[in-house]
Amino acid sequence: MRDDFLPPANVETAAPFEVSDAKINITAAVLGASVLFVIYPAYALLRYWWGFEAAFSWSSTLVALVCAVLFGLNVRRRVRSLARAEASAD
């Protein structure tokens, strides 16, 4: 294989990839909250706009809340497993 097949590496500028637990937690919380405060209201408003009177309900809000929590926890788990090289199974 030619030595120039791979791009060169500049190890002087190569920096470790560092992401704090706080940043991961905030990212997961924002994405989880977006299900409850962005996706669900957008869906309900769109349906309401098209004449579906019962677009907002306590039961569907509860479903959105459960989905938001589970989604946020899953994002946190997945991002943590990717961001922590020592947690790698590869």
Next chain:
Amino acid sequence: MIEAAQQLLAPWYLQIKFVHLVFVAVWFMSTSVAYRFYLVPILREWMKSPRDVDAVRMRNWAMERFDDGAILEHVAFPMLLITGPMLMIGGGWTPAQGWFAMKLVMVVLVFIPIEVMDYYLAHFAGNKEKIRARGDQQAYEAAMHTHWWFLMVSSPVVIITIPYVIYLVVVKPF
């Protein structure tokens, strides 16, 4: 206007659906093997030895190849944005159907923003090969970190939302 378009498209509904499904498959899966079995292991190895010359070279190669590999996904996505509205008009689908309203929301609020960022990182100002050609090593490293963080955050999102939308359109559960 809409009625005329519906009359024009309705006879071709299944043909348009076929084209839509082919591009859904390309969009959804074309980068998955490269991401899971090449990029993630190589980037993890680099994270363990961030200044090891072999790990950095392999990282640079994998990410630059991944930028190019995203071309298939990024050709397919505009095709979905063309054939999707054609199916909507031809099939007479409206947000009166709950599944369709949710699909619209997911496309507009989840998929389009992620794809805009992905286009930017893979093909425009964030393209690593172009940055390397300019000789700006600091920008190259920054673009590498930004892209890796974007992939870390967006992958758990699309792993959930894309199968969910496919479930919505196939099962039409509400």
